[in-house]
Amino acid sequence: MNAPSFSPTFRAELEQLFTWRRDVRHFRTDPLPDHILQHLLETACLAPSVGLSEPWRFVKVDSPTRRHAIRENFAHSNARELAGRGGDDAQRYASLKLAGLDDAPHHIAVFCETNPAQGRGLGRGTMPQTTTWSAVMAIHTFWLAATALGIGVGWVSILDPKEANRVLGVNPDWQFLAYLCVGYPQEPASSPELERRGWEQRNPARRQWIAR
Secondary structure, X not given: OOOOOOOHHHHHHHHHHHHHOOEOOOEOOOOOOHHHHHHHHHHHOOOOOHHHOOOXXXXXXXXXXXXXXXXXXXXXXXXXXXXXXXXXXXXXXXXOOOOOOOOOOEEEEEEEOOOOOOOXXXXXXXXXXXXXXXXXXXXXXXXXXXXXXXXXXXXEOOOOHHHHHHHHOOOOOOEEEXXXXXXXXXXXXXXXXXXXXXXXXXXXXXXXXXXX
8 A cells, every 4th residue: 555645835834733723721612523533542542552552541521419529629639739839920820811611611531541451461571551642642633633623622630630530430440631621712823822822832842853
């Protein structure tokens, strides 16, 4: 089978896709069609994984009770984070909208089965955390596929992982990685919101090779 040839136009559009992939916090409330969500899941599963282990586990959270519990988890975790900051930093942190939990029509939790039978341990003998990294690759693939369809994704990381595992009723041995808010963004943007609001700026030094 011949490999596809990617045109200059495609490569330029791919660069745009990377640029417009944003961590979205402001969502419209209208839901996505079921077939679109299924397409995103299937595309995410094209991600590379160590030993072809496919350790990711995507959980669609539809239960209002479980969503409310996650919202409470976030509120408590966010309050602890705010209490640990002081002065102007605390004020700036408090002004940020750090979750789309209230408006996003879809909530998706992502877990990693860290020691799956699939893959038979290949590539994990000295670096067992490669299953976690593989699952993160699936999250990123999901994110890019969503962006290509004009769909926003927000990664809510201010959560207690153990409590999230308990609330969602999954296998206790699964590693909680991400809680994703998914839906159409209110205002698409080509730059990070944290950059636009003065929280942090990109560092040009990160774009340079380190020679050894």
